[in-house]
Amino acid sequence: MLIFNFHHVEKEIRHPERKHITISPQGLSRFIRTLRLMGLRIVSMQEVLERENPAENSAKEVLLTFDDGYVNNLTEALPVLEAEQCPATVFVLPGRFAGTNEWDQGHLPEAARDQLLSVEQMKTLAQSPCITLGSHGMRHRDMTTLTEADLQHEIHESHRILSETFPNAYLPVFAYPWGTYSQPVVDVLKTSPYRYAFTVETAQWQTGANPYLVPRYSAYYRDGNPIILLAKLCRHNLLFA
Ligand SMILES: [Zn+2]
Numbered sequence: 001m002l003i004f005n006f007h008h009v010e011k012e013i014r015h016p017e018r019k020h021i022t023i024s025p026q027g028l029s030r031f032i033r034t035l036r037l038m039g040l041r042i043v044s045m046q047e048v049l050e051r052e053n054p055a056e057n058s059a060k061e062v063l064l065t066f067d068d069g070y071v072n073n074l075t076e077a078l079p080v081l082e083a084e085q086c087p088a089t090v091f092v093l094p095g096r097f098a099g100t101n102e103w104d105q106g107h108l109p110e111a112a113r114d115q116l117l118s119v120e121q122m123k124t125l126a127q128s129p130c131i132t133l134g135s136h137g138m139r140h141r142d143m144t145t146l147t148e149a150d151l152q153h154e155i156h157e158s159h160r161i162l163s164e165t166f167p168n169a170y171l172p173v174f175a176y177p178w179g180t181y182s183q184p185v186v187d188v189l190k191t192s193p194y195r196y197a198f199t200v201e202t203a204q205w206q207t208g209a210n211p212y213l214v215p216r217y218s219a220y221y222r223d224g225n226p227i228i229l230l231a232k233l234c235r236h237n238l239l240f241a
Pocket of ligand 1 (some may be wrong): 068140177178
């Protein structure tokens with residue numbers, strides 16, 4: 001199974017330095033259509049969780065994920081996902097509802113930072129049959145640097161809040177902030193309610209892989225161009241597996 005990781009969806013990139021984590025709405029639409037034209041099937045996280053071995057016989061399957069929970073996921077990504085009837089999972093930060101990206105943009109004034117969804121906006125997003133939510137921890141902290149107590153809080157408290165606030169949309173899946181993890185982090189996740197945890201390592205999800213180290217490919221702005229996306233799929237040997 002091939003898993004892609006998006007962040008921002010914007011008509012125009014607000015901050016050039018994050019071109020590598022932004023795609024345009026039109027680009028997202030072309031991305032989805034290109035995958036489907038190549039005979040790949042975009043599966044939902046729900047379907048993945050219902051399977052005993054999700055990666056088995058999944059060479060033609062794709063899972064789409066979005067990290068952080070930006071407002072543009074509601075205003076720009078959702079209309080595209082609904083128009084294409086395309087499932088996606090958004091990994092959100094219940095410790096930062098209606099907040100901003102302080103972890104990468106703390107040097108900017110608050111108004112210039114990227115805005116995160118409020119609870120109400122997230123409820124609107126989560127009402128869509130296309131959307132499921134997962135946890136990105138509470139506040140986008142580097143999990144490898146936390147004390148045992150803070151680690152437990154990030155992992156368990158985010159699960160508790162999300163499962164109580166979005167009972168119909170939330171699924172027990174986790175994405176590591178920045179993709180960083182360590183053995184103690186994985187060990188805490190193993191004893192938690194989470195079924196899978198996602199990294200940003202570029203590989204396909206293979207049968208028998210560690211369910212707490214599920215790899216994802218980053219989707220870039222230029223991947224909204226079908227030629228470039230096809231070249232990427234070929235380069236990583238993703239089309240003819
Ligand atoms: Zn993140």
